[in-house]
Amino acid sequence: MMELWTSPTPNGWKVSIMLEELIEAGVDIGDVQVRMINLLKGDQFKDDFVERNLNSKIPTLRDDGRDIIESCAILEYLGEKFPTSLLPLDTRKWDVLPWVYWQAANVGPIFGNKLSYTRYMDDVADELKQHPLERFNNEALRLVSVLNKKLGDNPWVCGDEFTIADIALYPWLRGWKWSKVNITTKPRVMEWVDRVRARPGVERGLGYGVPKSEVDQWSEERKASTAKSGASIASNTNIKDSIQ
Numbered sequence: 001m002m003e004l005w006t007s008p009t010p011n012g013w014k015v016s017i018m019l020e021e022l023i024e025a026g027v028d029i030g031d032v033q034v035r036m037i038n039l040l041k042g043d044q045f046k047d048d049f050v051e052r053n054l055n056s057k058i059p060t061l062r063d064d065g066r067d068i069i070e071s072c073a074i075l076e077y078l079g080e081k082f083p084t085s086l087l088p089l090d091t092r093k094w095d096v097l098p099w100v101y102w103q104a105a106n107v108g109p110i111f112g113n114k115l116s117y118t119r120y121m122d123d124v125a126d127e128l129k130q131h132p133l134e135r136f137n138n139e140a141l142r143l144v145s146v147l148n149k150k151l152g153d154n155p156w157v158c159g160d161e162f163t164i165a166d167i168a169l170y171p172w173l174r175g176w177k178w179s180k181v182n183i184t185t186k187p188r189v190m191e192w193v194d195r196v197r198a199r200p201g202v203e204r205g206l207g208y209g210v211p212k213s214e215v216d217q218w219s220e221e222r223k224a225s226t227a228k229s230g231a232s233i234a235s236n237t238n239i240k241d242s243i244q
């Protein structure tokens with residue numbers, strides 16, 4: 001049985017959406033044991049987590065006695081294990097994988113940092129945040145512009161088929177209001193966000209760890225606890241404590 005340790009966050013949603021899209025594609029993925037990791041409580045630093053993922057970050061997947069870390073590697077693993085159009089396994093995979101890696105190397109880190117400086121660093125002086133905020137905002141906007149061009153007139157990032165490139169990118173783009181990255185000048189990206197959200201597999205994948213009623217609009221309580229997690233992750237304390 002596959003075991004997924006995750007949280008309702010952009011990197012976590014990639015994998016929950018993938019599982020639900022596989023089910024939607026008619027694949028029998030078997031039972032999956034999902035454990036929600038409390039990032040605010042620091043579950044990611046506990047021994048049982050670190051044994052699965054030395055990097056102390058969700059998501060992490062255990063299957064067939066092997067631990068797979070990194071959300072995009074998990075997407076690729078599941079795409080290979082359960083062949084569907086989500087990841088073509090012939091040479092067409094080279095139309096898809098570079099955009100998955102583009103997400104992992106660019107969109108994730110840049111949007112993640114923009115979000116941290118925008119929302120989670122209240123105790124850092126404004127003048128100290130100004131340069132990184134501008135830097136990460138400009139780079140995020142540049143990436144959105146690249147995505148807009150890549151989409152062109154296609155419905156999905158890599159053409160006519162919905163693939164793991166869409167799954168990797170969507171969770172970061174869907175949070176544009178929260179991270180305050182203005183995507184409204186890029187209509188193709190806006191339309192694509194809505195198109196992805198309308199998929200039943202995506203709807204279910206976004207619901208892991210949150211009640212159905214909160215998939216699009218979190219309760220004030222959940223927002224406050226997520227903001228606290230974000231602030232504790234954004235502080236330098238955890239990083240310093242983890243250096244050994």
Ligand SMILES: N[C@@H](CCC(=O)N[C@@H](CS)C(=O)NCC(=O)O)C(=O)O
Nearest residue numbers: 009010011057058059070071072233
């Ligand atoms: N590159 C990693 C990033 C994973 C990541 O940053 N996960 C965040 C949640 S979205 C996390 O676990 N943060 C906990 C921490 O930094 O302590 C991936 O794609 O899996």
